[in-house]
Amino acid sequence: MSADGQQQNTPPAWYPDPDPQNPGGERWWDGTQWTQHTRPAAQPGYASQAGYAPQQGYPQQGYPQQQSSQQGYAAQPGYAQQSSAQQAYAPQPATATTFPKVAPGTSSLTTFIWLVVGLPLLPSIALMFLDFSGYLHAILRLGLQGSDGSGNYTTPDPSAISGFTDAVGTFMVSIILIDLLGFVIYGLCVMFAYFDYRELSRRGFVRPFHWAWSFLGGIVYVIGRTVVARRRGGENTLWPIWALIAVYVIGIVLAIIKVAIIFSSISDTVGTYSGYGVS
Numbered sequence: 001m002s003a004d005g006q007q008q009n010t011p012p013a014w015y016p017d018p019d020p021q022n023p024g025g026e027r028w029w030d031g032t033q034w035t036q037h038t039r040p041a042a043q044p045g046y047a048s049q050a051g052y053a054p055q056q057g058y059p060q061q062g063y064p065q066q067q068s069s070q071q072g073y074a075a076q077p078g079y080a081q082q083s084s085a086q087q088a089y090a091p092q093p094a095t096a097t098t099f100p101k102v103a104p105g106t107s108s109l110t111t112f113i114w115l116v117v118g119l120p121l122l123p124s125i126a127l128m129f130l131d132f133s134g135y136l137h138a139i140l141r142l143g144l145q146g147s148d149g150s151g152n153y154t155t156p157d158p159s160a161i162s163g164f165t166d167a168v169g170t171f172m173v174s175i176i177l178i179d180l181l182g183f184v185i186y187g188l189c190v191m192f193a194y195f196d197y198r199e200l201s202r203r204g205f206v207r208p209f210h211w212a213w214s215f216l217g218g219i220v221y222v223i224g225r226t227v228v229a230r231r232r233g234g235e236n237t238l239w240p241i242w243a244l245i246a247v248y249v250i251g252i253v254l255a256i257i258k259v260a261i262i263f264s265s266i267s268d269t270v271g272t273y274s275g276y277g278v279s
Contacts, residue, residue: 014039101233102204108234112196113225116218117243119185119192124251126178128258131170133265138167140269189218196225205232219244 010029017027017038028037142164193214200208209228214221222240230237 099206106203106234108229108237110196110199112192113240115192116189117240119189120218121247122185123178123182124254126181128254130174132262135167135171136269138164190214193221
């Protein structure tokens, strides 16, 4: 058989490096030519690995950078088999980590994920009960009470001042309570995300989406959880996403309704005091 035919039939493997600049080292032969992957010489005393038996038919093609002076190299005897300690030098293809799937029919829906999805809607509902019209009415009544219609104003009576103080106090307390409700719901969502993570693990989901992502918001946890649960073969994985979309749509609708109510209240209140009358 010719030298060229022998080179073509030589399987890909590590062989003694023909490059004089790497004495005693090895270079990867890809089946047709030398590559740029090198490693130190194999150390004696290591057990051989399956699939890396000594290769016969050492390739005679010269090292690419030395072809002008190195026309061919004789096979070197005593080629050491590849050891486990040296596998790190071999070019390895990148492979994605795979996880086992859950048993068929395993549902990914838990009580806790519904709480994570639904609780953020509560502040929007609480905002609907905010008495903005009473607050605006008290301000205009205090400013216009006692006016004679000609630009001359008298000191507001104590009832107007008391009404203004009560309205402002009620309005500010309501705002603070809504803010506190938001913080409480944030903490509850993190807690329920942890319980959901634990329940998914109990059902056989290997490494479900970690609950700590809920610190960035319930939407981050719900989306990540859906992706991971779907990859593990869980059932009904998309329902939390649809519920999350519905919650955000309802929140937007409630906000629009509240803004419309506020503008309507402003229009009615200004109309009441347009003639400097007090109701």
